[in-house]
Amino acid sequence: MSQPAPQPPAPEASLVLDEQAIDRALRRIAHEIVERNPDLARICIVGIPSRGVEVARRIASNIETFEHVRPDVGVIDVSMHRDDLRLRPHLPTVVASHLPPDIAGLTLILADDVLFSGRTCRAAMDAIASFGRPRRIELAVLIDRGHRELPIRADYVGKNLPTSPAQRVYVRFRSVDDSPDSVWIDKE
Amino acid sequence: MSAKPKAASPPLAAPAWTRKDLVAIRDLSPEELTLVLDTAAAFKEVSAREIKKVPSLRGKTLVNFFVEPSTRTRTSFELAAFRLSADVVNISATTSSLSKGETLKDTARNLEALHADIIVLRHSSAGAPLFLSQRLDSSVINAGDGAHEHPTQALLDVFTIRERLGRVAGLHVAIVGDILFSRVARSDIFALLKLGAKVTLVGPSTLAPREFEKLGVRVTHDIDSILPEVDVVNLLRIQHERQRREYFPSLGEYTSFFGLTRERAERLKPDALIMHPGPINRGVEIDSEIADSARSVILDQVTNGLAVRMAVLYLCAGAARPKPS
Numbered sequence: 001m002s003q004p005a006p007q008p009p010a011p012e013a014s015l016v017l018d019e020q021a022i023d024r025a026l027r028r029i030a031h032e033i034v035e036r037n038p039d040l041a042r043i044c045i046v047g048i049p050s051r052g053v054e055v056a057r058r059i060a061s062n063i064e065t066f067e068h069v070r071p072d073v074g075v076i077d078v079s080m081h082r083d084d085l086r087l088r089p090h091l092p093t094v095v096a097s098h099l100p101p102d103i104a105g106l107t108l109i110l111a112d113d114v115l116f117s118g119r120t121c122r123a124a125m126d127a128i129a130s131f132g133r134p135r136r137i138e139l140a141v142l143i144d145r146g147h148r149e150l151p152i153r154a155d156y157v158g159k160n161l162p163t164s165p166a167q168r169v170y171v172r173f174r175s176v177d178d179s180p181d182s183v184w185i186d187k188e
Numbered sequence: 189m190s191a192k193p194k195a196a197s198p199p200l201a202a203p204a205w206t207r208k209d210l211v212a213i214r215d216l217s218p219e220e221l222t223l224v225l226d227t228a229a230a231f232k233e234v235s236a237r238e239i240k241k242v243p244s245l246r247g248k249t250l251v252n253f254f255v256e257p258s259t260r261t262r263t264s265f266e267l268a269a270f271r272l273s274a275d276v277v278n279i280s281a282t283t284s285s286l287s288k289g290e291t292l293k294d295t296a297r298n299l300e301a302l303h304a305d306i307i308v309l310r311h312s313s314a315g316a317p318l319f320l321s322q323r324l325d326s327s328v329i330n331a332g333d334g335a336h337e338h339p340t341q342a343l344l345d346v347f348t349i350r351e352r353l354g355r356v357a358g359l360h361v362a363i364v365g366d367i368l369f370s371r372v373a374r375s376d377i378f379a380l381l382k383l384g385a386k387v388t389l390v391g392p393s394t395l396a397p398r399e400f401e402k403l404g405v406r407v408t409h410d411i412d413s414i415l416p417e418v419d420v421v422n423l424l425r426i427q428h429e430r431q432r433r434e435y436f437p438s439l440g441e442y443t444s445f446f447g448l449t450r451e452r453a454e455r456l457k458p459d460a461l462i463m464h465p466g467p468i469n470r471g472v473e474i475d476s477e478i479a480d481s482a483r484s485v486i487l488d489q490v491t492n493g494l495a496v497r498m499a500v501l502y503l504c505a506g507a508a509r510p511k512p513s
Contacts, residue, residue: 077230080230080231080234080242080243080244080502081242081243081244083243085244085506085507086247086506086507088507089507090507091205091502091503091506091507093226093227094227094230094231094502095230096229096230096232096233097230097233098233126243127242129239130234130237130238130239130240130241130242131237131238131239132238
């Protein structure tokens with residue numbers, strides 16, 4: 001069952017989480033979500049494209065394994081809601097959002113791969129507000145690398161990763177990137 | 189810190205849009221066409237939200253500059269701009285100083301001096317949008333220029349076909365009617381061919397001349413022979429108010445030779461789509477009951493026009509542009 005070691009996305013990058021570590025982190029997050037939200041019919045795990053959608057899907061699959069109920073999974077596009085469009089030379093790709101038709105009584109759990117400035121999360125909350133008023137919004141991330149620029153924190157964290165602001169963090173998923181599941185950090 | 193470090197991994201598919209203007213479908217690559225259609229599919233969902241508005245173009249000003257009359261295209265652009273949170277000013281030929289003898293360029297430069305970020309231009313002269321796009325820093329969107337092009341109409345047509353039939357490549361599309369004077373026909377031909385469809389033009393020889401075959405399409409004057417084999421029939425409006433010369437003897441004769449009557453519609457494939465850019469002349473290009481039938485996607489076209497125009501405005505005016513030196 002030995003697999004070849006994954007190739008680093010940049011020459012100096014070092015491995016932070018491998019496939020097993022990512023799986024353990026997302027299983028723990030799934031347990032914590034169930035602990036805090038016993039009524040699984042009233043939650044929806046909402047991925048932020050692109051890799052947040054994969055994080056949401058895996059958390060939902062884990063919950064289904066433990067509880068034999070698959071929670072709703074959604075997608076929220078943030079590119080239309082970003083506050084830095086006019087500063088960017090290239091536009092982010094927009095994708096269609098999918099949320100349950102009535103979110104009024106639901107707890108939406110935003111899922112993303114990396115939490116950094118918090119601006120993506122803010123944009124996601126703005127986007128959700130245009131669909132209605134959920135009962136609560138929570139945030140689940142695989143990596144929290146710090147350096148927030150907004151008063152935002154995650155409710156569920158796979159791994160806290162101390163970084164310098166200029167360092168890059170790479171998340172790779174087999175299903176998205178055609179590369180083994182792994183998290184890398186560039187040399188400082 | 190000048191270049192802000194990227195939080196996570198880079199985007200999977202980098203968008204390929206670098207244009208500030210949309211002047212002609214003929215300029216676009218198949219990849220650019222597909223990007224507009226994919227972006228429009230994402231924006232279509234916004235109109236289903238409780239709050240039908242996103243802040244993508246907040247703080248930008250769009251000028252609807254319509255030197256030729258139009259209600260639906262102007263309204264569609266206006267609504268698209270509202271949904272993207274842009275501010276909109278409407279100027280028509282009669283309310284602009286063009287009627288006082290000001291040149292197009294001077295009028296447009298005045299608009300730009302008021303910091304208009306996007307100018308949507310409808311003009312009776314082919315090439316007017318290109319002319320402005322080369323001289324202004326603002327984004328210029330062609331909303332129809334003479335008999336040249338009407339790019340957003342073609343985009344919404346191929347969007348509707350792709351949405352309903354799942355693809356465009358390999359389909360056979362008939363465009364029926366006044367091809368000669370139609371900017372819609374030209375833009376449609378370019379968009380359909382670039383996306384791999386087969387196109388047949390149908391009309392009297394005065395309105396569907398053989399010269400069009402140089403573009404890579406088929407021309408026929410017999411609608412009945414091709415109806416059973418097409419996947420889409422796109423009926424163009426007979427612009428009877430613009431006919432200065434007689435291109436066909438009478439509207440009644442046009443209908444009997446080229447109108448999509450109930451009898452003709454029965455010869456279409458069961459899942460063939462019936463399209464029309466509007467406004468329809470009921471009983472001329474199309475029988476009233478056919479226009480209202482389940483196979484008619486005429487109202488889908490209107491709905492999709494909004495999504496396509498949101499996508500075009502977002503792509504042309506959303507990103508930062510390097511300041512011209």
